[in-house]
Amino acid sequence: MLIGAHALVFSGSFEHEGLTRAIEKTRQAGFDLIEIPLMDPYNFDRMLAARLLEDNGLAVSASLGLNDSTDLTSDDPDVVAAGERMLEECLDIVHAMGGRNLCGVIYSAMKKYMAPATASGRASSAAALGRLASRAEGLGIHLSLEVVNRYETNVMNTGRQALDFLDEIGSSNVSVHLDTYHMNIEESDLYTPVLDVGERLGYVHIGESHRGYLGSGTVDFGSFFRGLGRLGYDGPVVFESFSSAVVNEDLSRMLGIWRNLWDDSDDLAAHANRFIRDSVRAVETIALH
Template sequence: MKYSMNLLLWGTQIDESLFPTLELIREIGFEGVEVPIFNTNPDAWHQWRKKLDELGLHRECDTFCGPAENLISSDPAIRAYALENLKRVVDCGAVLGATKLMGPYHSALGVFTGQPATTDEWKWGVEGIYQLADYAQQQGILLGLEYLNRFELYLTSCGDELTRFVDDVNHPNCKIMFDTFHANIEEKNIGDCIRSMGDRIAFIQLSENDRSTPGKGNVDWKGTFQAIKDINYDGWLSIEAFSPKLPAANIWRKMFDSEEQLMRDGLAFIKNSVLA
């Protein structure tokens, strides 16, 4: 198993001011990082690649979309723009040296109609992701789609829905990224959800129920790690934790002592759980 840290803990300002943080992440014992890509200028990522290579840190990338980049919008111009924007994200990931692009970019964060997804919205999402999977495959980047809880989006808000969506996309370059935070809200049994997804899972984010230190909250970690073993998953386990520095997460109080302590405690907990 390999261990990674999501940089969204430090907010959405992803620039060279985070380079000392990368050094600390490596010193603590992480082997990789998740890099959020919101700056879609490929030239912005050359120095990042150089720094990550220098530190020996593996890297994957994440993104999410707003209303103007919604693949399931009823406006074809918005859908077209969404696809082109996601292709630029893939281009940036390639410059960075990533091999996966994760996130809930099959639709837009925080956009609701007051109704379940329509047949057309589902179709638009499937078609858009298939085209993106084709494009990303040429760049050597695998798509890892994520479902979010019902309060953040509506196209896929549970494991069964995301599994059906990925199966409908039916592209070898489109898999699942599993996040325990959303599963803890939406699933009756996290372990059963993981087992039902099986080898569709390409990446796992470990996130506590309050987005703080893994192991300090109420997620069923024993059942989670047992299911990870049951599906013979041996890929990346990444800590995803948030703070008030990420307004989109709606967290307005700090729920850990320090970012460094969260990383040290979280990594120790995960390693011990893997060995249990």
């Protein structure tokens, strides 16, 4: 199991200075992996990232959310094509960095929709993701679709809905990405969905109900980690937190990050690393009881 941190814990931009800071701070906090958001993939310096990752001994994954101009569920074939091209670029970046996972809201725009997803929109997204999954497999990369709340997509908001969509895609190289922040909004509990998703769980985000310090909100992390333990999950587990203390203007507006939930990235990250590792270890000791 690789324990990681989202790069936005440390930096709101990912030019040379921001990328260097995020990667070095992730290592210093004790994590195994950094998740880099590819919000502007066409201007991302993949070779710099690869060198910094090697220098710091970190594994890497990448994530993003699509927007109106790249929405795979759009009725406009040009928009769908633009989304597919951008995700192909992201796959090339992940490959260049030596990563093995591309995740996030890569199946629709990440926004509040004002109507349910259409059958044609779902079919369009599933077809594109099927093609992308084949390309990803050839690069040694796995796709994971993040299940987010009703205000960020209309395609799937629960683990069971994600399984239905995976069936529509029909590729073994696509899995479910669960996030405790979103689960705390949409799921009935944080244990059952982990077992429902089962072996199709490929990526995990750990986030508190208010996106601040782990353990200071309402997320039932004990149940969630017991679910991971019962499942025998061994994939990436990545801490995700946002505060207006570290700002990316586009993402901050999209996610409504208006408050300073923390002001010290180093302390927040070190705490999260300990919290996650202690939670995993606590579940492991259940076998001794």
